[in-house]
Amino acid sequence: MRASEILLKTQKEASKAESLNQQLLVRGGFVDQLSSGIFTFLPLGLRVVRKIENIIREEINAIGGVEILMPALHPKENWTTTSRWNVPEMFKTKGVSNKEYGLGWTHEEIVTPLARKFISSYKDLPLYIYQIQTKFRNEPRAKSGLLRLREFSMKDLYSFHENETDLNRYYEKVKTAYDKIFSCCGIGAETILTFASGGAFSKYSHEFQTITQAGEDTIYVCDSCKVAINKEIAGPKPKCPQCGSLKLKQEKAIEVGNIFKLGERFSKPFGLEFNDAKGKKNLVQMGCYGIGPTRVFGAITEVHHDKSGILWPKEVAPFGVYLIVLDGKEREAEKIYQELEKAGVSVLLDDREESAGSKFADADLIGIPKRMVVSAKTLAKRSVELKDRETGQMKFVKISDMLKEIKS
Amino acid sequence: MRASEILLKTQKEASKAESLNQQLLVRGGFVDQLSSGIFTFLPLGLRVVRKIENIIREEINAIGGVEILMPALHPKENWTTTSRWNVPEMFKTKGVSNKEYGLGWTHEEIVTPLARKFISSYKDLPLYIYQIQTKFRNEPRAKSGLLRLREFSMKDLYSFHENETDLNRYYEKVKTAYDKIFSCCGIGAETILTFASGGAFSKYSHEFQTITQAGEDTIYVCDSCKVAINKEIAGPKPKCPQCGSLKLKQEKAIEVGNIFKLGERFSKPFGLEFNDAKGKKNLVQMGCYGIGPTRVFGAITEVHHDKSGILWPKEVAPFGVYLIVLDGKEREAEKIYQELEKAGVSVLLDDREESAGSKFADADLIGIPKRMVVSAKTLAKRSVELKDRETGQMKFVKISDMLKEIKS
Numbered sequence: 051m052r053a054s055e056i057l058l059k060t061q062k063e064a065s066k067a068e069s070l071n072q073q074l075l076v077r078g079g080f081v082d083q084l085s086s087g088i089f090t091f092l093p094l095g096l097r098v099v100r101k102i103e104n105i106i107r108e109e110i111n112a113i114g115g116v117e118i119l120m121p122a123l124h125p126k127e128n129w130t131t132t133s134r135w136n137v138p139e140m141f142k143t144k145g146v147s148n149k150e151y152g153l154g155w156t157h158e159e160i161v162t163p164l165a166r167k168f169i170s171s172y173k174d175l176p177l178y179i180y181q182i183q184t185k186f187r188n189e190p191r192a193k194s195g196l197l198r199l200r201e202f203s204m205k206d207l208y209s210f211h212e213n214e215t216d217l218n219r220y221y222e223k224v225k226t227a228y229d230k231i232f233s234c235c236g237i238g239a240e241t242i243l244t245f246a247s248g249g250a251f252s253k254y255s256h257e258f259q260t261i262t263q264a265g266e267d268t269i270y271v272c273d274s275c276k277v278a279i280n281k282e283i284a285g286p287k288p289k290c291p292q293c294g295s296l297k298l299k300q301e302k303a304i305e306v307g308n309i310f311k312l313g314e315r316f317s318k319p320f321g322l323e324f325n326d327a328k329g330k331k332n333l334v335q336m337g338c339y340g341i342g343p344t345r346v347f348g349a350i351t352e353v354h355h356d357k358s359g360i361l362w363p364k365e366v367a368p369f370g371v372y373l374i375v376l377d378g379k380e381r382e383a384e385k386i387y388q389e390l391e392k393a394g395v396s397v398l399l400d401d402r403e404e405s406a407g408s409k410f411a412d413a414d415l416i417g418i419p420k421r422m423v424v425s426a427k428t429l430a431k432r433s434v435e436l437k438d439r440e441t442g443q444m445k446f447v448k449i450s451d452m453l454k455e456i457k458s
Numbered sequence: 459m460r461a462s463e464i465l466l467k468t469q470k471e472a473s474k475a476e477s478l479n480q481q482l483l484v485r486g487g488f489v490d491q492l493s494s495g496i497f498t499f500l501p502l503g504l505r506v507v508r509k510i511e512n513i514i515r516e517e518i519n520a521i522g523g524v525e526i527l528m529p530a531l532h533p534k535e536n537w538t539t540t541s542r543w544n545v546p547e548m549f550k551t552k553g554v555s556n557k558e559y560g561l562g563w564t565h566e567e568i569v570t571p572l573a574r575k576f577i578s579s580y581k582d583l584p585l586y587i588y589q590i591q592t593k594f595r596n597e598p599r600a601k602s603g604l605l606r607l608r609e610f611s612m613k614d615l616y617s618f619h620e621n622e623t624d625l626n627r628y629y630e631k632v633k634t635a636y637d638k639i640f641s642c643c644g645i646g647a648e649t650i651l652t653f654a655s656g657g658a659f660s661k662y663s664h665e666f667q668t669i670t671q672a673g674e675d676t677i678y679v680c681d682s683c684k685v686a687i688n689k690e691i692a693g694p695k696p697k698c699p700q701c702g703s704l705k706l707k708q709e710k711a712i713e714v715g716n717i718f719k720l721g722e723r724f725s726k727p728f729g730l731e732f733n734d735a736k737g738k739k740n741l742v743q744m745g746c747y748g749i750g751p752t753r754v755f756g757a758i759t760e761v762h763h764d765k766s767g768i769l770w771p772k773e774v775a776p777f778g779v780y781l782i783v784l785d786g787k788e789r790e791a792e793k794i795y796q797e798l799e800k801a802g803v804s805v806l807l808d809d810r811e812e813s814a815g816s817k818f819a820d821a822d823l824i825g826i827p828k829r830m831v832v833s834a835k836t837l838a839k840r841s842v843e844l845k846d847r848e849t850g851q852m853k854f855v856k857i858s859d860m861l862k863e864i865k866s
Contacts, residue, residue, distance in 0.1 A: 055522075057587075082575065084528075084532070084533065085531075085533045088529045088533075090528045090529060091526060093524055093525060116464065116465055118499060118500050119498065119499040121492055121496045122530075122594075123496050123594060123608060125492065141531075141552075141553065141559075142551060142552075143550060143551045144549075145597075146598050160492060164490060164498060167467070168465055184530065186531060188553050188554065200531060201530060
């Protein structure tokens, strides 16, 4: 795509009062803030979020997830059934005849009665239903840029089982899928399986916490197990919940995902039962599993940046190549652009009337993995100049070798 | 995909009180009603909506549309600026510190101040920005199934121009794009360009009205021009707004799209100006263009069905082939399934433990264009049985010729 097609307009400065991810994402033209905790996703940002969502979708499909789309507008009755109508997270609204609705910040209250329509026998189990959908949350302090929003994208998966054993089996499977997702998003090394409060049904739930100074959570990471425990449940003398070691390192972290055994917490109030092989009625055992793509977007920015801008991991980068034209070599650049696109390399062609210096600065700020320059100097050598955004390494590459080099 | 992967569970009956599209879509397992005007999209329905959205996306991209994603939660201030805060369509909610928000039922109040950040000179114009996003509308009577929802998907495109001439030029371009979109969705023949109320800036706006008994609008269609005029502005003696003819046919119709010249209605209150070539400040001229993918989904159902079920046009069908296995020929069917999928034909494999009769009935109800049966009888002839859903024509096709036949 061309700069003109993606509203490319960067800013030199951003409010220093804002979190780092917000500063970088606003300056780079990925997002625009409408109000505290409420953002518009501009073309660059939307491309990144869609890539994250597709990574998630692929892995959840691979573990049997069935994708649906539930509404955001929830009748009050669904929430009074579970006594969660009056939680502070809920935005409420009224329709005609004063009918009350809540805006969904999670969907147990919707998916459980829905599942009743598909589950009657043990033969209908297990069942895994998910969606990638916009959620609303009445955040008291919507700060931290994309990390804590009032309106955000969420992948929420719900699983339905005959018994705890089967729930436990799937729960472990989701853990593995989550590891793959965060690795693919480029934050695998920084993202730690963290033991957290489990609620009534289970001793622990698990969070996926990405270590970064911007994190609002505090976790204690076990040196040998590479798992952590959330400060909220760690007590005064934190020890590793896996090996019992006291050698833990305190870190700030962002919760990018969580998995939770719900047991009968929701199947009971909604009467979600199944007939077992002997014809006896039992309550369905449930689990729920969340990842916020927009939060992951913010977390990646917090983890991968330097003083000049963002460093997008390849799999989530909005484009593969940032192509800069200098010295009026538009015609030659266009040919290269077409060749790359044809070969399946996504290219952002910076065809703006800007100085070379500001194009270079924007390339660094936006952080696409490869920067390519076409200029009189490079063309004299039948080459392009290629810069790796992360290492800063620059080299001339013959146009004839360009594709091989980019794809390597 | 397999039946088990898409929550395939049909219903023999649906409430006769409901509109036809709702009856068919609920019975076929495309959607599930949560509350009046609020639906969950089940896997089959989600596939259709995504296909409609992608058809729209492709055509809007082709006329220069830049895709973004604006939020649904709008600060009150944006709407008081245009004096539209107190319209009945608006769902309102309050956050912390009693901050008031409206839920977006349209986005002029958001996109206009956003455009200010990208437009300062005539060189920044024209600009075309769109999104495909979830909208909320406090409908007094949410009936008619998918045709009138309280929460729905919407493609809204906004155009920004130097002058009226350029706005008019683009407006005509959008008309052509819309014709392509509705044709591709299989309702081209039934969808009529209809003159409607224009507001303060323009004599007319234009609606795209799909003729069907389920429609809530009344239009008068000119026999020779194939355009129509909405009853709302037609007066007691309707005449064709194009040729003046009085030979008009009254029809019931659904508004599936609309295009509207906004002029300075929104650029003025938000101060959206540009410097022309002489350095003089002018107000930007705007247009807006909507299509509701979920409403198109309902409209297609109203137009394309028979007494047994839906007849999906090929481009929006959830799958290309509905594959039924009989006589325990799962292994053979699996091979055929794999072969079709590998060749890029999307297949719904009905591997449920149901009678042949109920599988046939479901195939008709769900309305995938081609039904394929693999049974002892067909295999004896090294064939499959292929039925065209629309014509009802059935024939045996050699397995070796199957792909050629399907793709023809």
